[in-house]
Amino acid sequence: MIRSLLVYRTVVEQGSFTRAGEKLFLTQSSVSRIIEALEEEYGVRLLDRTTKSVRPTAAGKIVYHYAVSALTRDSETRQQLRELRDEPAGLLSIGAGFTYGEYILPHAIAAFIRRYPLVQPKITIMNSGRIARRVSEGILQLGIVEGDITVDGIIRMPFAEDELVVVVPPQHRLAQTPEIGLADLANEPWILRESGSAIRQIVDRVFSDHHIAPNRLMEFGSSQIIKASVIAGLGIAMMSEWSIRSEVRQGLLVPLRLRNYPVISNFCCVIAASEFQPKVVTVFRDFLTEFRIPESSHV
Incomplete structure (x- = not known):
C-alpha cells in the first residue's frame, strides 16, 4: 500500500503518468496499473485524465492528503527504526x-x-x-x-539556571554599588523586553514583589538594542547575566544585584x-x- 500511495502522490504532484514514471523509474504502463489497482481498492475514481494533464477528483484529493500523511509517518517510522541501530542522525x-x-x-x-x-x-x-x-x-x-x-x-x-541582574552604564550614580534595593531604582527610566517574552514576565514579577511601578518604561524587542541603549545612557534594564558578559568584560556595562533577592530563572x-x-x-x-x-x- 505504501508503494501505491507513493506512486499516486507522485502522479498528482507531477500531473502526468509519464513524468511520474520517470521520477520513480517505472514505465507508464506500470504506473497506470498501480493507479487502477488503487482505484479498485477504494472503489472510486481518483483521477480525471485528459490528453494534456491528470487532475485528482474530489475523492482523489482526499486520498492525496492521506497519502502525504501516511508517507510522512512511514518515513519517520523508518528513521526511528534506523536510529535504534545507529547513532543520532x-x-x-x-x-x-x-x-x-x-x-x-x-x-x-x-x-x-x-x-x-x-x-x-x-x-x-x-x-x-x-x-x-x-x-x-x-x-x-x-x-x-x-x-x-x-x-x-x-x-x-x-x-x-539563569540569573538576572540590573545593568547600568559605568557612569551611573549606583555603578559602584554591587548590591542595591529595587526602591533605589524606582524613578529610573527602565528599558524592558516586549510583553510575552520570558524575561519580561520575570521582571514584571520582580516589580510586583517589590511593589514598584516605574514611571518611565520603554519596550524594545531584542537584547542587543537594550544593551546598546543602556550603554548610551537611555535607561537601565534587567537582563540575563549570560547576555551581558562580553560588555561587562569590556567595561561597557555594570551588573548590579538586588539585595537579599537573587533573581533566578530556569532554562527548560x-x-x-x-x-x-x-x-x-x-x-x-x-x-x-x-x-x-x-x-x-x-x-
Whole structure:
C-alpha cells in the first residue's frame, strides 16, 4: 500500500503518468496499473485524465492528503527504526528563546555536532511562548524556553539556571554599588523586553514583589538594542547575566544585584507530550543537562 500511495502522490504532484514514471523509474504502463489497482481498492475514481494533464477528483484529493500523511509517518517510522541501530542522525529542529539561543546555544550545538556529526540542526530564535506553542503543534521537535510557560501538549524539563541582574552604564550614580534595593531604582527610566517574552514576565514579577511601578518604561524587542541603549545612557534594564558578559568584560556595562533577592530563572527543555520521540531529540535533551560552556569561551 505504501508503494501505491507513493506512486499516486507522485502522479498528482507531477500531473502526468509519464513524468511520474520517470521520477520513480517505472514505465507508464506500470504506473497506470498501480493507479487502477488503487482505484479498485477504494472503489472510486481518483483521477480525471485528459490528453494534456491528470487532475485528482474530489475523492482523489482526499486520498492525496492521506497519502502525504501516511508517507510522512512511514518515513519517520523508518528513521526511528534506523536510529535504534545507529547513532543520532538527520534533522534536529530546535527553537530557543533569545537569551539561550543567542548566547549559549551556538556553543552547545558546536559541542553536540562534534560528538554526533550526522545531525543537521535547524535553529529558530523567538520568544519562549511562541517556541512552546510550536513544539506543541509539531512544528519544532524541541524547544528551549525560560520562565513560566504553560502550554498544553508539552513536557517541560528544567536543565540549567539563569540569573538576572540590573545593568547600568559605568557612569551611573549606583555603578559602584554591587548590591542595591529595587526602591533605589524606582524613578529610573527602565528599558524592558516586549510583553510575552520570558524575561519580561520575570521582571514584571520582580516589580510586583517589590511593589514598584516605574514611571518611565520603554519596550524594545531584542537584547542587543537594550544593551546598546543602556550603554548610551537611555535607561537601565534587567537582563540575563549570560547576555551581558562580553560588555561587562569590556567595561561597557555594570551588573548590579538586588539585595537579599537573587533573581533566578530556569532554562527548560520542552518536547511534545508523546510516547515516542526521535532518538536525535532524546539524545540532545540529555546532552543539554550535562553541557557547560568552557570558561575560555567568550560569551
